[in-house]
Amino acid sequence: MTIEELEQIAKSVHQENAKYDYEVYVCMDLACASQGASALRDALVKAAEASGKKVLIRKTGCMGPCSSGPLVRVDPDETLYARAKDKDAQAIVSSLGGTPVPKLQCDLNEHFDKQVRVVLENAGHIDPEKIDDYISRDGYKALLTALSEMTPNGVIHRITESGLRGRGGGGYPTGLKWATVSKASGEVKYVVCNGDEGDPGAFMDRSVMEGDPHRVIEGMAIAAYAVGASKGFIYVRAEYPVAVARLTTALREARRRGLLGNNICNTTFNFDIEIRLGAGAFVCGEETALIASIEGRRGMPKPRPPYPAVSGLWGKPTLINNVETYANVAPIVRNGGKWFFNMGSERSKGTKVFALTGRIANTGLIEVPLGIKLWEIIDVIGGGVPGGHKLKAIQTGGPSGGCIPADMLTLGVSYDALMAAGSIMGSGGMIVMDDTSCMVNVARFFVEFCMTESCGKCIPCRAGTAQMYTLLTRICEGTASMNDLELLVDLCGTVRETSLCGLGQTAPNPVLSTLKYFKNEYIEHIVHKRCPAGVCNMAGAGAVETTSVEVPA
Amino acid sequence: MSAFTPPPLPSDDKRWKIVNGTMRKNGFARHALIETLHTVQSSFGYLDDDAIRFVALSLRVPLSQAYGVATFYHYFSLKPPGEHTMTLCTGTACYIKGTDKLVSSAEQRLGLKAGQTTKDGKISLMTARCVGACSRAPVVICDGEVAGEVTNEQMIAQLERWAVE
Numbered sequence A: 001m002t003i004e005e006l007e008q009i010a011k012s013v014h015q016e017n018a019k020y021d022y023e024v025y026v027c028m029d030l031a032c033a034s035q036g037a038s039a040l041r042d043a044l045v046k047a048a049e050a051s052g053k054k055v056l057i058r059k060t061g062c063m064g065p066c067s068s069g070p071l072v073r074v075d076p077d078e079t080l081y082a083r084a085k086d087k088d089a090q091a092i093v094s095s096l097g098g099t100p101v102p103k104l105q106c107d108l109n110e111h112f113d114k115q116v117r118v119v120l121e122n123a124g125h126i127d128p129e130k131i132d133d134y135i136s137r138d139g140y141k142a143l144l145t146a147l148s149e150m151t152p153n154g155v156i157h158r159i160t161e162s163g164l165r166g167r168g169g170g171g172y173p174t175g176l177k178w179a180t181v182s183k184a185s186g187e188v189k190y191v192v193c194n195g196d197e198g199d200p201g202a203f204m205d206r207s208v209m210e211g212d213p214h215r216v217i218e219g220m221a222i223a224a225y226a227v228g229a230s231k232g233f234i235y236v237r238a239e240y241p242v243a244v245a246r247l248t249t250a251l252r253e254a255r256r257r258g259l260l261g262n263n264i265c266n267t268t269f270n271f272d273i274e275i276r277l278g279a280g281a282f283v284c285g286e287e288t289a290l291i292a293s294i295e296g297r298r299g300m301p302k303p304r305p306p307y308p309a310v311s312g313l314w315g316k317p318t319l320i321n322n323v324e325t326y327a328n329v330a331p332i333v334r335n336g337g338k339w340f341f342n343m344g345s346e347r348s349k350g351t352k353v354f355a356l357t358g359r360i361a362n363t364g365l366i367e368v369p370l371g372i373k374l375w376e377i378i379d380v381i382g383g384g385v386p387g388g389h390k391l392k393a394i395q396t397g398g399p400s401g402g403c404i405p406a407d408m409l410t411l412g413v414s415y416d417a418l419m420a421a422g423s424i425m426g427s428g429g430m431i432v433m434d435d436t437s438c439m440v441n442v443a444r445f446f447v448e449f450c451m452t453e454s455c456g457k458c459i460p461c462r463a464g465t466a467q468m469y470t471l472l473t474r475i476c477e478g479t480a481s482m483n484d485l486e487l488l489v490d491l492c493g494t495v496r497e498t499s500l501c502g503l504g505q506t507a508p509n510p511v512l513s514t515l516k517y518f519k520n521e522y523i524e525h526i527v528h529k530r531c532p533a534g535v536c537n538m539a540g541a542g543a544v545e546t547t548s549v550e551v552p553a
Numbered sequence B: 001m002s003a004f005t006p007p008p009l010p011s012d013d014k015r016w017k018i019v020n021g022t023m024r025k026n027g028f029a030r031h032a033l034i035e036t037l038h039t040v041q042s043s044f045g046y047l048d049d050d051a052i053r054f055v056a057l058s059l060r061v062p063l064s065q066a067y068g069v070a071t072f073y074h075y076f077s078l079k080p081p082g083e084h085t086m087t088l089c090t091g092t093a094c095y096i097k098g099t100d101k102l103v104s105s106a107e108q109r110l111g112l113k114a115g116q117t118t119k120d121g122k123i124s125l126m127t128a129r130c131v132g133a134c135s136r137a138p139v140v141i142c143d144g145e146v147a148g149e150v151t152n153e154q155m156i157a158q159l160e161r162w163a164v165e
Helices: A003-018 A037-051 A086-095 A109-113 A131-136 A141-149 A152-162 A174-183 A204-211 A213-227 A241-256 A287-294 A323-335 A337-341 A374-381 A415-420 A439-453 A459-477 A482-498 A502-506 A509-517 A519-527 B015-025 B030-044 B049-059 B063-072 B092-096 B099-110 B152-164
Strands: A022-027 A055-060 A072-075 A079-081 A190-195 A231-236 A272-277 A318-322 A351-358 A364-369 A391-396 A402-405 A429-434 B084-089 B123-128 B140-142 B145-147
Touching: A003 A131, A003 A141, A022 A037, A037 A055, A037 A086, A109 A374, A131 A213, A131 A241, A141 A213, A141 A323, A152 A174, A152 A213, A152 A323, A152 A337, A174 A213, A174 A318, A190 A213, A190 A287, A190 A323, A204 A213, A204 A241, A204 A323, A204 A351, A213 A231, A213 A241, A213 A318, A213 A323, A231 A241, A231 A287, A241 A272, A272 B030, A287 A318, A318 A323, A323 A337, A351 A374, A351 B092, A364 A374, A374 A391, A391 A439, A402 A509, A429 B092, A439 A459, A439 A502, A439 A509, A439 A519, A439 B092, A459 A482, A459 A502, A459 A519, A482 A502, A482 A509, A482 A519, A509 A519, B015 B030, B015 B049, B030 B049, B030 B063, B049 B063, B084 B099, B084 B152, B092 B099, B099 B123, B099 B152, B123 B152, B140 B152
Parallel strands: A022 A055, A190 A231, A190 A318, A231 A272, A351 A429, B084 B123
Antiparallel strands: A022 A072, A072 A079, A351 A364, A391 A402, A391 A429, B084 B140, B140 B145
């Protein structure tokens, strides 16, 4: 495969598409599929055939605003239809060439205007099971350019120059990581993609793997060329069967086109990828645990150093990046490091994909330039909190993150700002909570998660999270004393300072951040035996009768 | 020392051939343990002692390690599933939208705890740590079909339908 051949493929796809007057894209991602997107697509195909119009019906990955699904986009007009059902297929097809169907139209302009799409540039535009669709949108061009025109060091330099930081949540400079693996001694090196999206409430990586699998493969191949690896692994959660199927298809297609395998693009570069399935263990998102799992063992972390960059998979230098990090690689190589560097905030460059969920009008997948203010995400893109409720907090970073209170909406979203606020960027889950959520209960939810997901190797995490859970349960049940709260804070410090891996070190974050901003809720539970949000069941507490008990209006 | 010969298949059940196929594809390498257990679970629905023993012997992995892996990962089940499985997602978005109430309501209706199967073997009630359909929380998976924004009434109605089948 050469660049000319790539361009030839792209050209033939465009020629094929030009035969049709209209292109109708149906989002088939999990959220839309669970609302009848496949029946809709079948109905559209049927209606299109019956109409005699030249219509191409295409299935695509996630378009973004899942709460308005099933979504349909009609090109060339770029009309977006929301909540389309199979019975609407006839109306959609009939309207082609005329005025759009009014009842299906949606006003999501504000939702999209604030977004910048880099990772999701193809989402909603290509059929994820067709490699030619990807190629027609400049796919694999970056890989072939790198192979034919750039040295491995040149590629690393470009990534470093872009300022890209690890999108799994840690925020480690990607270029630096690549340079370390590249310099590590050894003939055999590995490239690993961390697709073990264990953070409950996040689905960015699933959407990328399902909606644009070739982007991940291309990013990995470029990384392999840069660091000198010839073998890669994608570690995917078994809970994502569609992602596994799409990646399997994509790998097969890439091999068929000669974009994986031996002597790629007539060079001496050989590279292939295998898929490895996770089996439901949150700790496997930690890189040394992930390595153990790929080796077929229990996913238990090891002390670092040595870092995987020096001694990873089977003791060889191993580059581990997250799905979204790899997804950023091809556009950076294509457009240059400066292009990426110019987006984002001072120390957090580029864009970030977030899964916006919880108590918010427009739930779904968004991609925003870093540095964007929280209120822009919540009020403009998200459309605010529905049902007349009041925004209380925004949770980021999952079980390792924290809650940011509603009065900090002017905060710019970046690695450093979120860290300073007591939370973390995390992999990109953003869960909105309103006045119906009890922050103590939320903290308990996350601590319970960490307790059950603790691998049990080190005591602070294994026993500490269990004790934290007991204390939080006591608070939620109204049987705790102020001494318990003190003990909880003390324990949080111990678990954070002494745990072996990130899971334990960050497990206290949800507790500490809610204590920082919502201490009054803890006090209410302990002193007044009362849950302000009405979530916790205080039946066993012998609730203190006070006049302050709220009576529902 | 003679070359390693893998143990014979436990029975003439054709599904063992599928399991063996996964191991052969990986050259009977030890790192194929998790892959192979996945194949066993997708073929048989769960991992029993015979299966774990067979896989361990075939891959020359100590029984303790195979059992350790099988019990470490939540995805593997050591008990046969019911005829129907209802999985409630308990990820953060679903929690915020009240999954805990759905779980206790389903537990009450079936008279069991999440993770168990009814005595007649008809319905298993499971929980999942996030299936990635967070935008449609709360999410319930009925025999592999993902349903979003599920109400308690809808969930109970589904359980009733299965119960009278």
